[in-house]
Amino acid sequence: MEWTREMRYRPYQDYSAMDLLKLQRQAGSSPYQLHYHIHPASGLLNDPNGFNFFNHEWHVSYQNFPFGAVHGLKSWMHMSSTDLVHWQPRGMVLTPDTQYDSHGAYSGSALAKDGHLFLMYTGNHRDKDWTRTPYQLGAWMDKKGQVEKLKQPLFSKPTNISEHFRDPQLLEHNGHYYAILGAQTADDEAGHIDLWESDQLEDGWHEVGLVQISQYQMGYMVECPNLVFVDDHAVMIFCPQGLNKQVSDYQNIYPNMYLIGDNFDFDHAALINSSNTPVNLDYGFDVYASQAFNAPDGRAYVISWVGLPDTTYPTDDENWANCLSQVKELHIRDGQLYQQPVEAMRTLRIESKRYEFAGTLPMMPEPLSQQYELAMTIEKKQTGTLHLLGSQDGKHSLALHFDTKQGQLVIDRDQVGQPVATDHGTTRTIQLPEQQNLKLHIYIDHSLAEIFINDGAQVATLRYFADQNNNRIYFNQPTKVQGSLWPLSNM
Amino acid sequence: MEWTREMRYRPYQDYSAMDLLKLQRQAGSSPYQLHYHIHPASGLLNDPNGFNFFNHEWHVSYQNFPFGAVHGLKSWMHMSSTDLVHWQPRGMVLTPDTQYDSHGAYSGSALAKDGHLFLMYTGNHRDKDWTRTPYQLGAWMDKKGQVEKLKQPLFSKPTNISEHFRDPQLLEHNGHYYAILGAQTADDEAGHIDLWESDQLEDGWHEVGLVQISQYQMGYMVECPNLVFVDDHAVMIFCPQGLNKQVSDYQNIYPNMYLIGDNFDFDHAALINSSNTPVNLDYGFDVYASQAFNAPDGRAYVISWVGLPDTTYPTDDENWANCLSQVKELHIRDGQLYQQPVEAMRTLRIESKRYEFAGTLPMMPEPLSQQYELAMTIEKKQTGTLHLLGSQDGKHSLALHFDTKQGQLVIDRDQVGQPVATDHGTTRTIQLPEQQNLKLHIYIDHSLAEIFINDGAQVATLRYFADQNNNRIYFNQPTKVQGSLWPLSNM
Numbered sequence: 001m002e003w004t005r006e007m008r009y010r011p012y013q014d015y016s017a018m019d020l021l022k023l024q025r026q027a028g029s030s031p032y033q034l035h036y037h038i039h040p041a042s043g044l045l046n047d048p049n050g051f052n053f054f055n056h057e058w059h060v061s062y063q064n065f066p067f068g069a070v071h072g073l074k075s076w077m078h079m080s081s082t083d084l085v086h087w088q089p090r091g092m093v094l095t096p097d098t099q100y101d102s103h104g105a106y107s108g109s110a111l112a113k114d115g116h117l118f119l120m121y122t123g124n125h126r127d128k129d130w131t132r133t134p135y136q137l138g139a140w141m142d143k144k145g146q147v148e149k150l151k152q153p154l155f156s157k158p159t160n161i162s163e164h165f166r167d168p169q170l171l172e173h174n175g176h177y178y179a180i181l182g183a184q185t186a187d188d189e190a191g192h193i194d195l196w197e198s199d200q201l202e203d204g205w206h207e208v209g210l211v212q213i214s215q216y217q218m219g220y221m222v223e224c225p226n227l228v229f230v231d232d233h234a235v236m237i238f239c240p241q242g243l244n245k246q247v248s249d250y251q252n253i254y255p256n257m258y259l260i261g262d263n264f265d266f267d268h269a270a271l272i273n274s275s276n277t278p279v280n281l282d283y284g285f286d287v288y289a290s291q292a293f294n295a296p297d298g299r300a301y302v303i304s305w306v307g308l309p310d311t312t313y314p315t316d317d318e319n320w321a322n323c324l325s326q327v328k329e330l331h332i333r334d335g336q337l338y339q340q341p342v343e344a345m346r347t348l349r350i351e352s353k354r355y356e357f358a359g360t361l362p363m364m365p366e367p368l369s370q371q372y373e374l375a376m377t378i379e380k381k382q383t384g385t386l387h388l389l390g391s392q393d394g395k396h397s398l399a400l401h402f403d404t405k406q407g408q409l410v411i412d413r414d415q416v417g418q419p420v421a422t423d424h425g426t427t428r429t430i431q432l433p434e435q436q437n438l439k440l441h442i443y444i445d446h447s448l449a450e451i452f453i454n455d456g457a458q459v460a461t462l463r464y465f466a467d468q469n470n471n472r473i474y475f476n477q478p479t480k481v482q483g484s485l486w487p488l489s490n491m
Numbered sequence: 492m493e494w495t496r497e498m499r500y501r502p503y504q505d506y507s508a509m510d511l512l513k514l515q516r517q518a519g520s521s522p523y524q525l526h527y528h529i530h531p532a533s534g535l536l537n538d539p540n541g542f543n544f545f546n547h548e549w550h551v552s553y554q555n556f557p558f559g560a561v562h563g564l565k566s567w568m569h570m571s572s573t574d575l576v577h578w579q580p581r582g583m584v585l586t587p588d589t590q591y592d593s594h595g596a597y598s599g600s601a602l603a604k605d606g607h608l609f610l611m612y613t614g615n616h617r618d619k620d621w622t623r624t625p626y627q628l629g630a631w632m633d634k635k636g637q638v639e640k641l642k643q644p645l646f647s648k649p650t651n652i653s654e655h656f657r658d659p660q661l662l663e664h665n666g667h668y669y670a671i672l673g674a675q676t677a678d679d680e681a682g683h684i685d686l687w688e689s690d691q692l693e694d695g696w697h698e699v700g701l702v703q704i705s706q707y708q709m710g711y712m713v714e715c716p717n718l719v720f721v722d723d724h725a726v727m728i729f730c731p732q733g734l735n736k737q738v739s740d741y742q743n744i745y746p747n748m749y750l751i752g753d754n755f756d757f758d759h760a761a762l763i764n765s766s767n768t769p770v771n772l773d774y775g776f777d778v779y780a781s782q783a784f785n786a787p788d789g790r791a792y793v794i795s796w797v798g799l800p801d802t803t804y805p806t807d808d809e810n811w812a813n814c815l816s817q818v819k820e821l822h823i824r825d826g827q828l829y830q831q832p833v834e835a836m837r838t839l840r841i842e843s844k845r846y847e848f849a850g851t852l853p854m855m856p857e858p859l860s861q862q863y864e865l866a867m868t869i870e871k872k873q874t875g876t877l878h879l880l881g882s883q884d885g886k887h888s889l890a891l892h893f894d895t896k897q898g899q900l901v902i903d904r905d906q907v908g909q910p911v912a913t914d915h916g917t918t919r920t921i922q923l924p925e926q927q928n929l930k931l932h933i934y935i936d937h938s939l940a941e942i943f944i945n946d947g948a949q950v951a952t953l954r955y956f957a958d959q960n961n962n963r964i965y966f967n968q969p970t971k972v973q974g975s976l977w978p979l980s981n982m
């Protein structure tokens with residue numbers, strides 16, 4: 001089916017409830033459906049939004065077009081959790097119903113304030129000629145989840161910024177409110193992060209200026225910037241679209257990267273003593289638009305869209321697409337960002353069915369379903385291939401080629417199942433320390449693999465679309481290894 | 492709003508998707524919403540249906556009218572789980588779309604067979620004069636969740652049965668298929684259980700006869716009969732509407748009861764050596780239509796509708812109503828049915844926040860939210876009151892008056908919050924063994940309390956509708972007690 005512009009922007013009330021119930025069934029019963037990750041109730045999911053802690057619960061929303069696997073008229077779909085792992089659907093919390101967000105309640109963030117949660121987001125408006133105007137909007141959500149939008153935009157774009165001005169991250173610092181936005185400068189079409197300030201929140205916003213984050217140019221547009229404080233450093237996580245690969249290499253269609261600074265200068269809009277060269281946040285195939293924030297206790301968490309703009313996925317045929325990653329806790333060690341599963345991920349383990357292995361092994365027991373956690377240490381001075389999601393005939397698998405002598409891991413999804421985004425390659429290569437044991441901590445969820453490497457020094461996240469019966473785990477040759485395997489429960 | 496017949500039976504396609512999204516939001520964000528129990532995505536939930544194990548997962552559906560808190564046009568909404576605790580929404584699996592189920596895809600059961608799940612259910616049909624005809628229908632669900640309904644009914648009602656003929660439980664026994672149905676005989680309007688048999692499943696059904704379950708008359712209609720085998724006994728769980736209270740007393744508008752036999756005679760339709768006097772399955776205010784089955788390993792599980800026919804609840808104003816109980820494992824000890832939480836309920840515990848208490852105590856620490864598990868032993872030879880869900884001013888609570896001398900527990904929900912079904916009393920009284928310690932194992936989930944008494948010898952389940960800030964736990968006087976308190980995570 002060809003999705004015309006008219007179809008993508010058809011008002012929600014023009015669809016029937018039966019359409020939606022059928023789409024929800026189709027998504028809910030897909031063999032590729034995620035069982036312990038946030039996935040769309042129907043249609044397309046993209047950026048995580050409004051990730052925060054409020055009223056004793058964690059909250060996150062996702063960008064959603066409920067009526068198909070395309071980028072159409074977007075709303076926020078809300079989830080809440082007590083532990084960052086078990087998420088409960090709360091339904092549509094922001095929907096395009098004003099002149100300012102008529103063509104989409106686009107991405108944004110949230111901040112707990114005075115017993116309410118303040119949502120700041122970009123309203124996408126287009127006029128009759130399809131000319132876009134972005135508005136930065138605000139809304140209050142009370143403890144019952146009821147939302148009241150502010151009548152007027154918080155601010156509009158300044159003249160030096162093009163129509164690409166969105167994804168506000170709202171922060172409170174020293175009694176002031178700050179918003180960090182993705183922006184494209186109008187004259188040179190360059191990607192930037194723009195900093196705004198207000199001391200009233202609902203009013204009084206003014207531009208501080210474009211943020212100095214690196215000596216390099218950040219492509220033609222920056223999306224989804226997030227400033228987060230991690231172990232006494234300031235970390236900027238962002239998506240520099242069109243970044244020159246000579247600045248920092250990446251293989252996905254668009255990168256999601258980070259910079260580390262000693263601190264952040266809110267007065268002068270600068271990442272102090274920036275690491276300058278952005279680093280891939282994820283070394284897999286499918287992470288984009290990650291959203292991070294500091295919890296009330298100071299810990300830094302990040303959650304990612306597992307999906308990419310301008311990319312189709314096999315579930316498009318089932319009228320749904322994409323998911324969010326698990327929540328990852330951030331730390332900095334030796335100047336490097338580490339991402340780790342949150343503590344509560346252990347509660348998914350079915351401990352009674354834990355299997356431990358150690359020795360020079362050709363294979364591990366076959367899990368009952370593609371829903372498990374696999375933690376292993378491969379001893380140094382070995383090369384070989386770990387096959388996951390293997391078919392009985394040996395033809396299909398997700399192949400992890402490791403070399404713990406030279407220090408390299410190559411992830412190959414070419415033979416795992418249906419092809420995805422092959423224009424951008426079927427392998428991803430990760431450099432490892434030489435002559436070191438390799439620790440892999442892998443989560444499999446039916447069509448998603450999250451691979452934490454060496455305690456999260458790198459993470460590789462990827463979608464795959466394999467026969468659900470393909471579940472062999474084996475090495476190409478006997479390999480010195482030890483570890484554990486747990487089936488996991490649904491979230 | 493008055494729900495006319497026309498509104499209740501309006502086709503789903505005549506509602507807009509926006510209506511449904513708003514209803515889903517309203518249910519999802521209710522302060523009374525359940526966080527670790529199955530609840531409706533929108534509208535009204537009633538009977539559990541199709542509870543079974545298939546394709547490595549547990550399955551259950553619930554009867555649902557998605558568009559309001561009334562009994563309208565019903566569908567099956569499907570959930571699946573890996574552990575009987577964490578349930579994932581799978582969407583609408585059976586909907587009224589044939590001439591045989593035109594006025595509702597009513598209750599039924601499921602049986603795994605040849606790599607498919609066979610769903611057997613009652614189609615509710617009404618003609619122009621609103622005369623009802625019930626059809627017993629079949630459908631195959633494949634591993635992808637796709638459903639194909641049989642073209643013709645499995646069977647219709649025999650002439651000796653009135654229009655009240657429904658809720659088939661499908662069983663396989665010695666290579667034959669049996670269906671156990673709730674039925675009302677036409678001539679005397681008496682409640683019965685009717686047994687049918689086929690050796691082909693899709694065809695060849697014939698009536699074995701009305702089941703001899705008791706020497707007493709079972710009211711004017713039996714709903715939701717379930718035969719389940721527990722520790723070498725046959726147990727019949729059923730809802731004898733209009734049961735004479737002199738046969739067995741009950742306080743709810745309609746009872747949900749059980750009988751125990753030595754075995755079940757499928758050839759002669761008889762519960763062998765029946766206990767004759769039905770016993771309340773639950774001693775609380777709100778359990779009905781429980782569905783039980785034997786898992787592949789022989790264990791017996793039951794899940795209940797927490798809600799009653801002809802009863803309104805405060806969430807009706809939020810356009811949603813009711814929930815399912817947690818799954819309970821069944822055992823028989825000393826001729827009595829015991830119901831216990833399944834093992835995996837422990838995975839909900841936030842162990843890092845476990846609080847243990849022992850001594851002569853006036854109170855326990857106040858949980859952060861109405862989402863916890865409380866296990867305690869109150870020493871024998873004491874009387875007093877345990878208050879749960881207590882307000883700061885002491886005016887509101889759920890009161891459990893215990894007497895471990897004489898052996899009695901009275902549950903009083905009169906002062907906990909908004910009134911519910913007060914025509915049928917605000918207290919429930921449970922007889923306990925005299926001079927014994929009292930073990931209480933209590934689950935609280937925002938508007939639901941499940942109280943397991945003395946290891947499940949009795950269970951008392953109830954809805955309550957209190958201010959979510961009311962969370963004090965205290966005795967009316969210092970009481971010798973020991974136990975543990977855990978906050979629980981979302982399912």
